[in-house]
Amino acid sequence: MFSFLPSVHTVNNEFVCPKQEGQFASEENCRIFYQCVGGHPYLQRCAEGSLYDGLTHECKSRFDENLRCGPQPEAPPPEEKVADPYAAVPCDPIQCTLPYCYCSEDGFDIPGGLNANQVPQMIMLTFDGAVNDLNFETYSNIFLSNRTNPNGCPIRGTFFVSHEYTNYHQVEDLYSRGHEIAVGSVSRRAGLEDEGEDSWIGEMVTMREILTKFAGVRTEDLKGQRGPHLKPGREAQYEVLSAYGFTWDSTINNPPTTRPVWPYSLEYKMPHECRAGSCPTRSFPGVWELPMNSHFKDTSFQGGFCPYLDQCNFSYQNEAEVLEWLILDFERHYTTNRAPYIMALTTNWFQTKVLEDALHAFIDHTMQYEDIYYVTMTEALQWVTTPQPLNELNRFQPWNCEQKFYPDPPCPKGESCKLGLLPLFDNSTSSRGGTRYMVTCKGCPNVYPWVWDATGLGQDKDTYVLNPNSQRDPITV
Template sequence: MSRVRVNSAPTMAGLPYTPILLICAILGNVRCQQQDKDAPEFVCPEGTQGNGNFADPATCRRFYQCVDGYPYLNRCPSGLYFDDISKFCTFKAEARCGPIATTPAPITEAPLDLATKCDPAECQLPYCFCSKDGTLIPGGIDPEETPQMIMLTFDGAVNLNNFELYKKVFNGKIKNPNGCAIRGTFFLSHEYSNYVMVQALAHDGHEIATGTVSQQQGLQDKGYEEWAGEMIGMREILRKFANVSRTEVTGARAPFLKPGRNTQFKVMEDFGYIYDSSVGVPPLPIPVWPYTLDYKIPHECKSGTCPTKSFPGLWEVPFNAHYVESFEGGHCPYLDQCVLHNHDSDEVLEWLQEDFSRYYDQNRAPYMMPFHTNWFQIKELERGLHKFLHWAANLKDVWFVTVTQALTWMTDPKSAKSLNNYEPWRCDNRDLPSAPCNLPNKCALSFKHTDSNFTDTRYMETCSECPNQYPWLGDSGGTGIPGTDNYIPDNLKRK
């Protein structure tokens, strides 16, 4: 029997069939077998209507998808593990192995710090934007007149493992309605990055934003000095070794989507960042628009480490959860965390189309497509993405923009019909970083990790001169003198 696609499957009791459920219905009273004979028998929990994702008691590499009370076994993509708190597949170091009893997270911040609820009468564009549940379109524009923005974002280092794969996405063949080639936003981390390639991306008009220098675990619980060292240090490394000026780097993303509570956002405020993109949103029927942090965030905080104070004018570009109605593949903040590795490229296309339609057919919130390199290492996922990009580019009023371009539109919303000559989205008059050099310096540099007792070698390519040693926390210039950097304002320095 050929595989039946979820999107075209019939429904029963308001729930769409998965392919396996449909086959079970066709077989009548024949009992369908578990997907894995070696797996222990799993019973879907009561009180949840039998639907959702649940940890496999035997291993973190798998989880059960309960549909209409029946469990179906899924395996996380290669290298990922099921997190029983967030209910999606993630990196091993981050995954909280289940089953875990659900208890409310304790409140760790003083109530006096809490921001107030959205007040639309006081919150006016271009400096402030909020709505009660985060779903309203800025400027009160009708959805049919709102451009559907797609933001392609990429996390981590840029190097030989992914640079050519990214260039295939941005090969100039897919264009916006104004004739400009599509562009993306790269949240760079330092270790293993090739700064000649980063400079090439910036020269081609892509937005460069900061992850952190080390991508360390547990940063959400660290103080001001640690956050400044990680984020501002990363921005300085980009300036020194990729020729990307400080003023061009206006966005940041916390490691593993775990914001640093109020501390991270205070650093961003002090050092002139415009936006953060680290806050996860649970699966909601209507997606959330970006908002400023003048008021409380308008949705549940998935990480439990979101800001609670007011940071006027600082934007949050949230991670709306990706999912389809049947929850085939689960739900995920990063697209490479959804379980689509056993799909062919047409099924990946259909999955992305259904996920995208929740935005396009409703409030046209920006559709952020966040990726790690993982996605591009599976050819069917890569092909499915390329099919989706070509399909979406042919839809009416769809624009591929950087995060900053999306926020620029939000500060002064305009009808989709008037955007062909919209200055911030044009590509013919931008001051871009210079093209990378033809003969870059290939630097072999000594590096001693703070958690290690031995020194090894790191390799780095740059058009700048090779530093004395591998740039790192406290020494973004690679001078070899620990503690060279000082990003702490005088009023915060330890006495």
């Protein structure tokens, strides 16, 4: 800002101060302006080579292209931000009670008020992306028959399946063996966090319908979802979760904290920081979040953590060193509040033999413990909503494999369908056209199923059924 000369004299002309105090431009000459004190104007001059800007009320270089000479209309006062009537408020443990609601001030408290030594340490193995010949056997080899929980039931995982390049015969096989199938979007494209409800319905609800149609997964078993690339979709994603009958989400990441956070319901404000910048701020009763606690890789710098295990950098480390790190990372849960330990994986982890072998060694290491259980995401939530101490777990029905429903195995060999990709209702698809192959036991569709066309008819836009308890109108074309 350029300086101006001191007051020269009081003004005897007809200039009237618009306000009792302040600086004001002259209508006659841009080199001068008026400073009003107590309603009385004093003439001032800008320094040589500068003029008075009537918008910013300061002297600027005469060569400034943005200079506004003379009086300018005042900018309207900023509108007061109206409080969101649906905004989530801080946790109220008196009002928020199990089994329908759970929250705590910092997220560290154990549900049910149990002591840590009474709590089973839950581990959830989760897998994101397509299931196909590139990873099916690799994933299957993790769940060996001799790897069982302390109650004698086999360990199981949760698969967040995305559509493109998925083999639905193999998904149906995983489902028939007791693994949980969850929704991981149709295209797994980036940028979905900035889009509205229509886009989230097209990606997530369509994916649920595809899994039902072509892998035989019952709709009532598709309880959860995870947004692409761990980017929560603000209010839009969670409006869709609520409106279309999903129970839980596992998109939100908890940055490094001294103790991990427990799952919580979204009636109340999140108990931890959201670095993604796109977490929901409204209240969503009945929707649960199973947050991904960050894994620590290097605490010496801000980026030294990873939500997905394969995002951690293990360059130049051998199997023993990776195993040691996995155990230390796990013990941050096991030796503190025993919040569930999510081991989120993609195919990338298994591209390196050292990492694959270290994972197997870690699982075998944990098999010696009598208080560690490998469970699906929904099974973990069932414990959170109805906490059971370790000595009563043998009577905990949701974890009793002998009382579970297991679907029939898929057909011996699925039909391989050669299909055209015609994204009629999705303008954001980058790879329009071309051929896709899809294997299923349920018969080949007309075209490759895609956003808003779960059955692959290639004709009309789908209409999806809302949750009966939702107050929303169905969304259609």
